[in-house]
Every structure is written in structure tokens, then in C-alpha cells.
Amino acid sequence: MNVRLTKLLLGLAAPLLALGLAFLITSLVLALAGDPVGAVWSQLLQWPQPRNQINILNNAMVLFLSGLAVSIGFRMNLFNIGVDGQYRVAVFVAAVVAGEAWLPGYANTALAIVCAMLAGALWAGIAGVLKATRGVSEVIATIMLNFIATSLVAYLLAKAAVREEGSNVIGTKVIPESSWIPGIQVWSDVATELYGFIVITVLAGVGYWFVLNKTRFGFELRATGQSATAAVASGVSAKRMTIATMMLSGAVAGLVGLPILFGDSHSYGSTFQSGLGFAGIAIALLGRNHPVGIALGALLFAFLDEQSNPLQILVGVSPDIVAITQGVIVLTVVVSYELVRRYGARLEQRRVAAELAAGVTVAADGDRRDPDPDPSAPSAPDGSRGPGDGDVDLSKETTR
């Protein structure tokens, strides 16, 4: 079979296998609990209504940003569990800045976005500094910072808040309408609009790919993640890199709440959606730290969330079942990537063997089997140079 095609199929096989496994396990859980397996799946897997489609995209946007933030850390072996705290601090800052409206119109929006990213970066930077200077594990530090962020924001909110009349919901000042990011009308007959923030979200995804794969900074970040000792010997300052990576991760985390803030809620209040940071960890794992993978993972999670909403009413099953599915997916993804990688390696081995039997490799380097040493050409290119460069490393796609 064509090598490229094989690779493509293998690349698809891993996520499909993972989903299949997750499907089976979830069904098993449902069956054991005595719930109607078929009815649940037919609700979950039906094609969403236009309104639901928009909701899925909107939620996916938020999850994507969260996954992106986490995966920046992953690329350097840093486990930023603090996206949750970072986006809370950031969205609060953005809400206050935008609510005060020191600048007119979109200048106000831009300022608020920059402030959010800065706030996220600084908040994450605390963990970075602690790690770089004191060796405090970023896992511990970011968990603690999550708690602090929650309380800090609640405390500040109580100070900055304006209370809506006749309600005990409190929130920041509402952002002036000229600074909202307008939604995009996708279906003419559906009121729900796609967040305009999608433009910035896509830019963030492209920026992530570009910075990590094309720039010196990205190279150093990945190098440090692969081998901190080798990176230091190559001239990277491990401390500075730790802090920079945490801050970058925090800056992206700062964007997480903004689609909602500028597209929907227009103020930050006690009812603002929480828990968006933790989903990002699962999605970064699912997406293998690749922007396209993260986007697909975010869509999948958002899809499951949206489809599960009416489960209670229609089938009488708690929507929490999809949280189980989501968790299981993360596990099965890890397992199935490894399975497929091994299978791929075996396949590759067999292909090389077959080519060898057909004489391809031997023809490419005829002297390999030559039993007679050739003293006149000691440094001639060695026989180990095989048929081609491009088709050598099968594991690359799957292990990244």
C-alpha cells in the first residue's frame, strides 16, 4: 500500500479507536446502572439543531483556548493546572477595564483584551517564578493559585460590583455596547449568534503553531521540554524559559473567558461560567498538543456537553454521564495512540522487509552484502543509507 496513505489511515485510526472504546465503556456504565443505552446514544449522537450547532461552536471556542493554554505548558513539561484561576483573574480584570470604558469603542475592547492577557500572564508568572527560583512544583503552585484566584476575585467583585436591582446576583459594570464584539449571524432564522471572538480564537491557534514550530523561542521551548540539560548546554536559560512559558500559557488562559464576556454576558458576575480551565487539560491531552487536534477535541467536548443537556428531560438520565464519557475518552486516547504506534512500527518493519525481499533496498546499496571488504573505499557512503528519507519515521505523527 502507498506509504502516505498508510500513514494517514494510521493517524485516523488512533482517535477512532479511542472513541470506539469510550463508546463501549460508557454503554457498559449505562447498562450496569440500568439506564436505556440506546435512547441515550440516539439523543447524544443525533445531528444537532442549528441553534445547538452555534452553541457547540461557541463553547468549543472557549474550550479550545483553554486547551491551547494548557498545551503550551505541556510542550515544556510544565503542568499548568492553573488555567482556571488565570482565566478568572483575567476575565475579571477585563470586565472591570471594559466596564470603566476609559477608551471609546473598540479601543476599549482591545485594551481590555490586552489587560486580560497581562493579568493571566502575571498570575501564571507567579507559579513560574516560584518554580524557577525556589523549585516549587508548578502543579502545587497553580492549584494553590486557583484557590486564591477564586477567593480574590470574589472579594474584589464584592467591592467593585454593582448590584442589580431586586436580585442578589452581583456583577461588574456592564460594558458599553460600543465595545461589545458583535456576533455573527449564521442561520437567518436562528437568534443565537456565533461569538465574534472566533476571529481572535483562530488567530491564537495559528499563532500557537507559528511560535512553537517556526520561531527560535518555540524551538527553545520545545528543546527545554525534551531535555532540560541539553537545552541549558545549548544556551537556553532554564529559569527564564520556565517563567516565559508559564506567562505565555497564562496569557492565552487570559483569553478563555473573553468570548463569553464580550459576546454574551457583557459583565463579570457571580454566575460567570466556571471550571473552563480543567476541561482544557483533558482537551490538550486529547489533541496531542497540536492546534488542530485541540480544536477537534474542543468540538467533541462541546458537542457532548450540548447534546447531553436535554437528557434528563427526554430520557431521564443525568447529563453527568457525558462527563464520564469525556473522562474515558482522555484515557482511551492515551492507550489507543500507543497501540496504533506499535502497530505502525510493526507494519513499517514488514514493509522494509518486503522491499528487501523484493531487492529494492539491496539495489539501493549494493555493497551491503558484499562479503569482500573494499579497502580502497573506506569512507564510501555506508550501506545503511536506505531507500528514502521521507518515509522513515512513522512514529513522528503519533507520538507528538
Next chain:
Amino acid sequence: MTTHPQEAPAESGPLAVRLRGIGKRFPGVIANDDINIDVRRGTIHALVGENGAGKSTLMKILYGVQPPDSGTIEVDGRTMRLSSPADAIQAGIGMVFQHFMLADNLTVLENVVLGAEKMHGIGGAARAKIREISDAYGLGIDPDRRVEDLGVGARQRVEILKVLYRGARTIILDEPTAVLVPQEVEELFDNLRELKREGLAVIFISHKLDEVLSVADDITVIRRGTTVATVEPASVTSRQLAELMVGSELPTPQTEASTVTDHVLLEVRELRLPDPAGGRELLSDVSFRIHRGEVLGIAGVEGNGQSELVEAIMGMRPGMTGRILLDGEPIGRLSTRARREAGIGYIPEDRHRHGLLLDAPLWENRVLGHQTRRPSARGGLIDARAARADTRRIVENYDVRTPGIEVHARALSGGNQQKLIVGREMSGDPVLLIASHPTRGVDVGAQGAIWDHIKTARRAGLAVLLISADLDELIGLSDRIEVILRGRLVGEFDPGAVTPEQLGSAMTGAGQDSAGKETDA
């Protein structure tokens, strides 16, 4: 001169290991092809061959790390399927890898029992067993030392002990002498002879043919993945061995007409490095100069401050005091990056820790350490196309045997990884090369080629700080040799006049006092 293993061996003792028709392929590479080897019990069996010939691969197959594609393995007369190291250990086979696998921050005891807790527990019984083995084979190992405090020779013995502890009757050593100085090699060989007397079989890989001839009972030559001959040491010279391996002549490092100028390129003054743990200073009062076109060799038993000296000059050791001047400019406070940009090339002693990204393609490894300079980078961006082109140049010029530049560094044989690093550090015309064991693990042919590259660059004005455990290399390449002992430079020698024996005794401090060994055990 040659006896093929298919024919009955002259004196056939019981066979410890019998390999027949072993084959192993990797994408784009045939690593092993129809390998046949007989290892007799109570002997030391050496494997020699070029870099990438397939020696490590074969040994990993015998140790169950990788399955062979074809062929049979017999251990003590029984055909075995070894699908994991656990199987191999069960069959009485143990292996010490080319790159050590000890956990630095654990003690010897902890390292030894790790994964073998069931045998003698993890406490007193295990400690007693370790002492017993250590005494029985003269390894001289204290179970409660931390591995990071041990020199390489001692680490090597810990690896051997680990294998014996698991009851190995056949021991594989992959390039055990690459990191050892002659005295340590002699000690190791005494240990090996002891093992052999006890009826163990030792399989041992080395590029140092003289050593092979002195210690081995049988020598099998592997060439391009296949066994070309099994010979007895008495019947061959190292020259003939080399010809069997590569078909080329054994190179001898020969200093040519001196190219030393009077332009001081590197000046190191009163360098000191305190021990973070509060012990004796790691470097005390080290001062020297290297001129353009000069090679300064540093001789010493491993663990006497060589690594610290190199890392201090590279800016990787905080806490260092003293002055370092590169071409008159103080660089002692600059970052590692700035020092590299100022034109220092760096061949680290541990290629896996400091030299490579094992899971990145070769061309990204070309970029490593040069990520701020052309051709690897352009402005803030990595120039992948130029880096790839330059990687191809290195692969070509330094004879790195690889199926392509997109393979991961991990897929290269040890010697080929080394060649890639040397090629990388010599590119971009450095003014100063800090070379720690530049030919470690490299075969005789490639060794000569690397020496030639260094000499050519030296003629063009390169200054070199050369650290090597290979005294022939040190004497052959250096214009001047300083001996380092316990963090101090204790004597200067003229390579034209000194013998390896004289250097050896200076390195251990013989004649001054006899405490030189303390750093090593």
C-alpha cells in the same frame, strides 16, 4: 587467521550463548543480517566493528530489549525466546548499556535493588549481598554512597554489580572502557578476568583494539550488520583487525608542525568553584592560557574537576569565581548563549544529557546550540531549510551513517551521534573548541577523521581545550598537556617527551601522595 563460527571452534568449551542467523531491520536500515556467534563459557568474547555496524542492536536483541526479525538464540544449550529483559535476566543474561542507566540521586544500594526487590529485599540482606558480591569480584563498592558522588569507573562497577546481583552468568558490556582512563581500564579488566575465572561469560564491545587484543579470548568482527570473522587475539594484530572492520588502516594521531601563535585566545585566571555540598573545592585556583592554533590537553582521572572546568568555562556552573578572558574580553559573567555566540564550540562529555534532543530529528539537533545564528536561524525564526541543508553537509563530511536527516537522533548508533555533535560544533568556524572526549565511542576510522578535522581547524587558528581519557589521543593532538588532580592543575607536560606511563602516574598523584584514588571510589 579466521575461523568461521559455523566450523567447530578449536577448543570447544560449553557454549554460553549461541546466535544463529540473527537479523534485524529498522526503517531504512539493516542493522543485523545473518549474525552467527558462539560465546564459550568462562571466556571474554569481544565484538568489534564500525560505528553503526550493529553491535549494540545485536546485544539489545540478546538482552530481550528488541525482538529479532529472524534467527535463533541459544543460551546454555537451550533455544530461547527472549521477549523482554526480564526473560533475559531469567536466562542468566545481564547487560551494561553503552549509556549508563543509573539514577543519580539514589544510593548504590537503591540503584541495585531497583526492580529486583524480590531477591533480597531492600534492606540489610540486600546490603550484605552487595558487599559479598563486591568482595568476591574485587569491585570495591560501598552500597551507601550516592551514585552522583561516584566517578565513572565506580559507576561502571555499580552497573556490573547490578547485573551480578540479578544472578547473571553471561554479562554484556557495551563499550565499557570508552569513558575510563588506562588505570581504570586495567582494574576493569582484572574484574572481568575474575568473572571469567568464576565461570561467567563476558561479551564486550569496544573500539579500542589494543584493549580488545589484551583481554579477549575470542574476537568477532561485525561489518555492516553481519559477522565477517571470528579470530583469536594471538593470531591478529590491531592493524589486521581494523582492516577486517573497515578495510582501512589504523590511524595514529601525529602532531604535525606546531601552529601555536603568541596570540592568547583563552585566558583562565584563578578559577575556583566551591562544592555546593560544602566539601573540598571542586576547582581550586585553576589558571592557564591557550593561544590561537594551540591544543591544550587536560589529563586526569575522571571526576577530578574536568567536567566542572568545562562547564565553568561554558557558563553552566553558578558560584564560580575567577576570570575568564576570550580574546582579551572578559566572558566570566556572560550567559552560556553569549559565550557560544562569541565563538565557543562545545562537545559535551555526556552526549545524551548535554548534546542531543534524542526524540527530535537530526536537523533540529543541528540547530541546537546554534539557534541564534545562521544557518540555523534568521532573525527570530528557525530557518529549517538552511538547517536541513547544513545537516546534510555534516552528515556527508563527518560520515554520519543515517538513513536520512529526518530520523530521530535516538535511531543513530552511539558513535554516529557523536560524529553529528562534532560536526555541529565545528561548524560556524568557532574560535575556541571545548572538546570533552571528542572521539568517545567512535570507531578507529572515524576517530582519525575527527582528529583530521580538529587539526585542520587548528591550522586555521582554532584554539582547543581537549579533555580525554584516551592518553594516545591526548599526546597525539595536544601542544601542551596539563594534569588535573582533585580540582587543581598539578603539572605540565610536553607531549613530545612524555610517555603514557608518566602521565598515568601524574594523574593518580603518585609521587606526590597516594590519595588520588579517593575521588574515584
